[in-house]
Amino acid sequence: AQSVTQPDIHITVSEGASLELRCNYSYGATPYLFWYVQSPGQGLQLLLKYFSGDTLVQGIKGFEAEFKRSQSSFNLRKPSVHWSDAAEYFCAVDSGGGADGLTFGKGTHLIIQP
């Protein structure tokens, strides 16, 4: 069965600093990969997704992610964080069949220091 690991439960970053959130997946073939963000009391918002092609994916709000097959990773990055980026971030994988749903990591809680 597929699985997703987000090794960092909490990350604290100063405003204006760069950010990298880690995500590793376990799956036999190339999966479909997603990053979602959830602000307090809000629903899930899709930041970006990777299906195929260029391994560097651009998303909304200045985020990007890089798919590295050799490391089974799909890390999320942002060059300069803003206080409004404080939220819960979830990495997810779709096995490719499409009908089985997304498998999510447990999430990384991002705290922004002034």
Place this chain on the structure above:
Amino acid sequence: DVKVTQSSRYLVKRTGEKVFLECVQDMDHENMFWYRQDPGLGLRLIYFSYDVKMKEKGDIPEGYSVSREKKERFSLILESASTNQTSMYLCASSRNHGYTFGSGTRLTVV
């Protein structure tokens, strides 16, 4: 704007009650899903359906059942609610690996 609508934003039920959580999508998606979200555990799949009257167990189906009588509607049923089912429940639909999530129902069982 395409939507997944969950009928209740907040719900309080008593232990032992039968609880229905309703989800409707207007995108003609084949696939629908129910997740529960708990702090530190992320989102876990309860049940999913890839067609009308079809259902499949997800990772944590115990204590739940589902119904899909029409393509646009997917209901989650708690036959006898228990306090450990207090959680946020999220419905989603998909087609071709594109997912749309509802806003969630926060269920409290007292």
